[in-house]
Amino acid sequence: MIKAIASPINENSQVETIQNLQSALLLLLRPLEDQQNNLEGLLDDQREGRYGGITKEVVAVFQSRSELTVTGYVDQPTADALNRLLQELTAIEESSRWSIQGQITDTLQRGLPEYLVLVSEYDLDAITQIAESRSNADGRFEFTFVYSERLRDQDRPTAPDLIFSLFDPNGAETKISAIFLIDNQQESNVPRLADSNEAPIVLMNASQNLKIRISVALSQRPITEFEDLIARLTPFMGQM
Known part of the structure; x- marks a missing residue:
C-alpha cells in the first residue's frame, strides 16, 4: 500500500x-x-x-x-x-487513515442539524486544521482523513491529538460543553486539559476509528415541530 x-x-x-x-x-x-x-x-x-x-x-x-x-x-x-x-x-495504507463518526446534540441529546464541524491537530505551539464536515438532519457527521507526515511532525510517534470547533447554521462559533467517546454504546466523558470550563477539550492520542458525541448548551432551547405549528396557527385561532 x-x-x-x-x-x-x-x-x-x-x-x-x-x-x-x-x-x-x-x-x-x-x-x-x-x-x-x-x-x-x-x-x-x-x-x-x-x-x-x-x-x-x-x-x-x-x-x-x-x-x-x-x-x-x-x-x-x-x-x-x-x-x-x-x-x-x-x-x-490503513496505518495512515483515520475516521470519525459523530453527532452534535443539545444537552437533552437532540441532534442539531446544519452545524459546521472542524477537526484540527492540537499542539502547544499551533493548531492545524485537518478537515471539516456539516451535520445532517439528525446532527450526525463523519470525517475521514490522512494522518500525513506534515501532521505527524509534532506528535511522532504517537497518534493525533484532536480538537474540534463548531459553528451554528448562521456561522457563529458555538461553545462545546462536552465531548463523549462512544464504545459499545457506552459513553465516557473526555476531560478538559485543565480544571476550568474555558480549557479546551482535546482527544489525546486519538484512535483510528472514533465514535463521539459533541454536546452543546444552547442559550435557548430550539422549538419542536409541534411548537412551531402552534405558533403558526395562533394568529388564525381567533377567527375560527
Missing part, C-alpha cells in the same frame, strides 16, 4: 520517499490515455530511485490539472491534493 504523501519531495529526498510518490503517480496515471507514454519513463525513475525528468514532468501535469502552482516538485498543496485522490481510491 501507498503511504501518505508528505512534502517537500524533490531530487534531494530519500529514495523511499521518492519511490512512494512514484507509486502514487503510477496509480493515478494508468487510466489517463494521454499520459501512457510517461508510464515506462516513470517506472524507470522508480527502479533507479531517482527524481528524474519524467517524474518532474508528471508532477507538473498533475499540478496543472489540479490548478496548482506548477513547479514539478511536491509542495504542501500538491501533497494534499494527491492524498485526497489516493484516499478516494482507498490506496493509502
